[in-house]
Amino acid sequence: MKIKNKILKDEEVTVDAIEALFKAAAVETDRDDDGDLVLLNNGIPTFVGIDVERKLLSFYVIWGLKTKLSAEDKRAFANKLNDNLILVRFAVTGKDLWFDYNFLYEGGISTFTLVNTYRHFSSICEEVIAENSDVFGKC
Numbered sequence: 001m002k003i004k005n006k007i008l009k010d011e012e013v014t015v016d017a018i019e020a021l022f023k024a025a026a027v028e029t030d031r032d033d034d035g036d037l038v039l040l041n042n043g044i045p046t047f048v049g050i051d052v053e054r055k056l057l058s059f060y061v062i063w064g065l066k067t068k069l070s071a072e073d074k075r076a077f078a079n080k081l082n083d084n085l086i087l088v089r090f091a092v093t094g095k096d097l098w099f100d101y102n103f104l105y106e107g108g109i110s111t112f113t114l115v116n117t118y119r120h121f122s123s124i125c126e127e128v129i130a131e132n133s134d135v136f137g138k139c
């Protein structure tokens with residue numbers, strides 16, 4: 001669904017405003033137990049973080065890795081993804097793989113950029129999870 005592009009001013013970048021934007025763009029949304037915004041696409045939950053002091057917006061997914069993998073294998077897998085894919089950063093955090101993308105919104109950010117970046121981020125996450133089912137456990 002196409003939405004009208006506008007610039008959100010710094011003070012307009014709030015969880016409620018971003019949730020309304022994504023709902024208008026036909027993206028399923030939810031809130032976790034802490035009230036954090038979660039965007040849902042094909043069973044993949046993307047959390048949205050807003051750091052008001054640093055004017056930083058983050059998309060992140062946390063997905064479990066199979067326990068049979070050694071810590072070294074997990075790091076090698078994340079490094080391979082980082083070497084071959086752009087936009088998304090990958091890191092091992094214990095038994096999980098963390099996928100994230102961070103961007104500044106200082107001076108405003110376009111609604112098109114927010115939605116388009118999420119869709120691209122989400123498609124990369126979905127592709128990585130689907131193509132590496134031997135590596136991933138449960139979300």
